[in-house]
Amino acid sequence: MSMITSTQKLEAALTEIAAAGDEGRRIFTRVYANEARAAAKAADARAASGKPLGPLDGRIVSIKDLFDVAGEATTAGSALLRDAEPAARDAVVVSRLRAAGAVIIGKTNMTEFAFSGVGINPHYGTPGNAKDAMCIPGGSSSGAGVSVARGMAEIAIGSDTGGSVRIPSALNGLVGFKPTQARVTREGAFPLSFTLDTIGPLCRSVADAAAADSVLAATAHEPLPQRNVRGLRLGVARGLLFSQADGEVLTAVEQALERLAKAGANISNEALDDLLGEPFRLQERGTLVAAEAAWIHRQWADSQPDAYDPIVLGRIRRGQTLDAASYVGIQQARAALLPALDARMAGLDALLLPTVPMLAPRIDAVQNEEVFLRTNALLLRNPSVFNFFDLPALSLPLPRGNGLAVGLMLVGRRGADRDLLALGAAVERELGQH
Amino acid sequence: MSMITSTQKLEAALTEIAAAGDEGRRIFTRVYANEARAAAKAADARAASGKPLGPLDGRIVSIKDLFDVAGEATTAGSALLRDAEPAARDAVVVSRLRAAGAVIIGKTNMTEFAFSGVGINPHYGTPGNAKDAMCIPGGSSSGAGVSVARGMAEIAIGSDTGGSVRIPSALNGLVGFKPTQARVTREGAFPLSFTLDTIGPLCRSVADAAAADSVLAATAHEPLPQRNVRGLRLGVARGLLFSQADGEVLTAVEQALERLAKAGANISNEALDDLLGEPFRLQERGTLVAAEAAWIHRQWADSQPDAYDPIVLGRIRRGQTLDAASYVGIQQARAALLPALDARMAGLDALLLPTVPMLAPRIDAVQNEEVFLRTNALLLRNPSVFNFFDLPALSLPLPRGNGLAVGLMLVGRRGADRDLLALGAAVERELGQH
DSSP states (O other), X not given: OOOOOHHHHHHHHHHHHHHTTXXXXXXXXXXXXXXXXXXXXXXXXXXXTTOOOSTTTTOEEEEEXXXXXXXXXXXXXXXXXXXXXXXXXXXXXXXHHHHTTOEEEEEEOOSGGGOOSSOOOTTTOOOOOSSOTTBOOOSSSHHHHHHHHTTSOSEEEEEESSSTTHHHHHHHTOEEEEOOGGGSOOTTBOOSOTTTOEEEEEESXXXXXXXXXXXXXXXXXXXXXXXXXXXXXXXXXXXXXGTTOOHHHHHHHHHHHHHHHHTTOEEEEOOOHHHHTHHHHHTTTOOHHHHHHHHHTHHHHHHOGGGSOHHHHXXXXXXXXXXXXXXXXXXXXXXXHHHHHHHHTTTXXXXXXXXXXXXXXBGGGGOSHHHHHHHHHHHHHHHHHHHHTTOOEEEEEOOOTTSOOOEEEXXXXXXXXXXXXXXXXHHHHHHHTO | OOOOOHHHHXXXXXXXXXXXXXXXXXXXXXXXXXXXXXXXXXXXXXXXXXXXXXXXXXXXXXXXXTBXXXXXXXXXXXSTTTTOOOOSSOOHHHHHHHHTTOXXXXXXXXXXGGOOSSOOOTTTOXXXXXXXXXXXXXXXXXXXXXXXXXXXXXXXEEEESXXXXXXXXXXXXXXXXXXXXXXXXXXTBOOSOTTTOEEEEEESSHHHHHHHHHHHTTOXXXXXXXXXXXXXXXXXXXXXXXXXXXXHHHHHHHHHHHHHHHTTOEEEEOXXXXXXXXXXXXXXXXXXXXXXXXXXXXXXXXXXXXGSOHHHHHHHHHHHTOBHHHHHHHHHHHHXXXXXXXXXXXXXXXXXXXXXXXXXXXXXXXXXXXXXXXXXXXXXXXHHXXXXXXXXXXXXXXXXXXXOOOEEEEEOOTTOHHHHHXXXXXXXXXXXXX
């Protein structure tokens, strides 16, 4: 396609990182300049000989700082693990990326232990939003989103437990994809929630998301099936998940829906709040994420509480108060709710909604803990519903001129990840034509 | 095979129940004489016309009192649910039994909520052991075991969360089979533990167990593959699960092992206590079963504590004290332990051990709560390990003359339930020849 070599792209990305100075160090916690140059050179040689490894060969990829890289401590955005035992081997997804020829440029900054959607990190600093550096980047894959939006990587690999791929994608104007949980192995990724963690890409196009997804999932590289907007059955539930929304977000989303309708999509109003509200009602006294994090952090939370971001520690402490019976009850209710929503969505190709209901707030506005917690809850609200229901979800950037970014979330059917990506490519094409 | 009709067998069984008087009412909480007669007649008509439905057609089957039967309250051995809302439909396994032509003679008594292995029930009485009515029947499928051993049914369907099929099989001289959990749907069975509950048969031969299992699992009816004892690789771990054993139990098991060795089986000593002891170490502060029961019983335990067997309530109360993080930790550890034991058993066809390490104690000896709890723990010890590891397990009766019964447990590979049954048939044949 392009005649630009991997080496040229890598050098341009490294130049961007260097030019950003301290901000570069808030976006990347590590830069692998030498290894990346060797990988780019090898990819260029394969390209020159007409034998590329696949669609990710020679692409510039950043990885979130919770994936194991052999020989390095995996900090997961924490001070606590800065001097942890080095990982014995690469995370499985990192191995797959390397085997596919990806040029891993560095590790990106994140919320401590991936446990919030704002993107603030008191230990390694907070990268500014790519649209306006005074604003939050979104999290927990904060550096991941900014790395792609600022041209420091073509594709970032993040993790998403309650929106951590989709929130920074929405707030930085990117495509972000959270797969069905079982699609991508989490081996070698520092866990937040065994039940809800997923791994997916942040990038500039659905085609790139599909290419990255096929490598992460270790499936065959095939182009996405061609789909048209005409005739797509798109459901919109203008209730709970459209509430408390910024006017600009609603406007952008409604304009996109109008365009899709004009292009022949069948857009239906769906009343789903009885089900979409269940994750919140069920988890009022404590969440699956917090209970599972309480297990993962049981020793450190007692032995080194001062090493934590106090807000993250507070959420872990809350998880410690949940009783096992209530946890079992949430899991049982969830097992019954999944097929209930599946049945209600059976007549739809996708559900459409704002990825997050707000524009990125300013970093200085979320320093107050109460504001932080309210903002965090609202950022996580929409994305987290589809971790709970284990449905694949894709955030697409909406046309916005030079302002802050708005994301449109498309939610598909469990296990039909490629169908959702194909549908997303059709929507992306339609929205990009105007 | 036999020319005895289903109707004749049914009448003989009904006569046994009636002849047992009050004891019959402690074994069966319900007898479906009329429906059973109609079912037997239909089966006889199919047999006469040469069109039987399969190996269970016309067989006399009892079901444990925790399976839903449409239109009846499912008491699960409790007083609490005596007047519960009637079940809307049959449990799936009950439907499958009916569709296979089984003649369901009645519902059998059980430990309250299936929550102990002794078989005592303060509400509906305690059936005496079929070998000696002064002794415990074993539980929780107490009536199930006694119903078959006393000729009141040919096959009993029980549930097994920590041994509830295998313990009464061992103590009443029967074959008992606990499948891999995923093999048989639990829909319509009153739950004890979502993680560990399984459904399986108690009967007089491995062939009957295999026939019942294929109906419960809704797989095609096929005869078991023929296997020989010669060359079987049988592992024996004479450690933790051989400890605290009655001399008579050890003698019977060692004699059986000698016979199998003489017949050409390769019997190897296996050191597995590091793994087999893990379920106990992990669950010292609280068990998966107790935590899940605490969820299931959360409302009744508060609103109607006096309706419970105090010993069952005590175990539920203990489950209420476990925190969610510890529960998550047990589940995570279990997920890692399963493949660890699989790997260590990879070179074996089966593991062999005493089903329970004791002969049935006298009912009057377990009235003391401390003795009860110690006995219960020892009865559950060996079987429960293989619920934890989710491996199929088969208990075979050992030749014992007229004394109390001893069971030999064969443990197979997860999902290879039919292989274990085939192997069990070979062992049964060999041990029956002497």
